[in-house]
Amino acid sequence: MIDRQPTALDALLLGSLSPIDDRGTLSGIVKHPIGGAVLLSATGFSGDHQGDLKRHGGVDKAVHHYPRDHYRAWMDEIGSIPLLQQPGAFGENLSTLGLTESDVAVGDRFRLGGALLEVSQGRQPCWKLNRRFDLPDMARRLQQSGRTGWYYRVIEGGPVSAGDRMHLVERRHPEWTIARLWYFLYVDTLNREALEEISNLAILPSSWRDYAAKRLQTRRVEDWSRRLDGETAPVSG
Template sequence: MVEPAPIALDALLIGTLSPIDDRGTLSGIDKHPTAGPVHLGTTGFAGDHQGDLKRHGGPDKAVHHYPRDHYQAWVDEIGRVSRLEQPGAFGENISALGPTESDVAVGDRFRLGEALVEVSQGRQPCWKLNRRFDLPDMARRVQQTGRTGWYYRVIETGMVSPGDRLQLVERRHPEWTIARLWHYFYVDTLNRDALSEIASLATLPPNWRDYAVKRLQTRAVEDWTRRLDGEARASRPGDAGEGRDRPLTNG
């Protein structure tokens, strides 16, 4: 068996907190490349911040990886906006060319510098992307296209440098790529066989498995309005439930 080629980082990025809307909501989505080595701990890189620790960050979302490969597709779709001129547009910590959601799977482990990281879940985009790109439906676009990126949890901590490479060392569930997981969460949303597998996939964080369990029990998909559109849209009279997407015909 041929060992996979290591993946060169396009950039290693961290961000401090800054307001993202006119209410002063703080976010760490505005990340910038670091020139030197950074310590990677169990909850992320030193100096990297998240404004909403209930929904962002934590051990299962310690590091966000977004494929640089997707940037051209976004340029083709929304135009040459300034955000897409350099890595970090999607609040990623790791930018790299090569692997996409179809190539990496839940439980894949990579050596990165001194650290060992494991793919934990795909990204569930939120309304802050709408503000960042000044597009009211940017989060929905990210979800609909499957160009979401993914998160790593940290198995072994250590120093990571911008010149380091991701080297695949273990595949625990190669059949459960991020793209396949996305398909059953956002396209074929009530596939009972797939949901049963997801519910028992111990490598996934508990909240993802809980979604699968609840769909099996209720035969309904959770409402995504607040996450994708923000509280202002979710609280409008008559909007309850309107944000729930359907299989790809409209989201």
């Protein structure tokens, strides 16, 4: 039995598709709290949507978790804007207090309501956060801060409700926290020993292992600008 107190689900959030920019790009990043039970399957919550299914959603990014713990730090940094007054600012499905990137590792399994979740990877923020916050560098701020949140794959589907508790039931790679992965992806980016470990960490999605393998081969870090900045036109505001 793992000795950790269960964490209450502060909010369960779902989003419909809506335009995120002047070009009419559809996104499900705007999410709202839902009361009552929602069915969770291998590809996410019933009624939740993603606009770009190539980069969002799918079995390795079925559920996005963002710690409510970080909201105070963001208020200190960018101000107490209305967006930060309730969960959902970062497009998260799950909001909690008491779990952060330093506490959670890839492969951790949580029982939540009738579902079993497994931590799959950290979040790689994209330019849609710039539009969401009306800040041209919000995605870069998120990446640089390490306050990125993380994703789950669904091992067993079932109903989930706000107020359910997250019970940690298994740890497979406790040494590879989301915070440690972030450090070697974005800070100590060419650490050969760490990259070799990441490239061989089978529980990670292949895309993450491929980042590490390519860096080992080329001794270069991939270009993040398109993901983080999107179109170069300034954000209004």
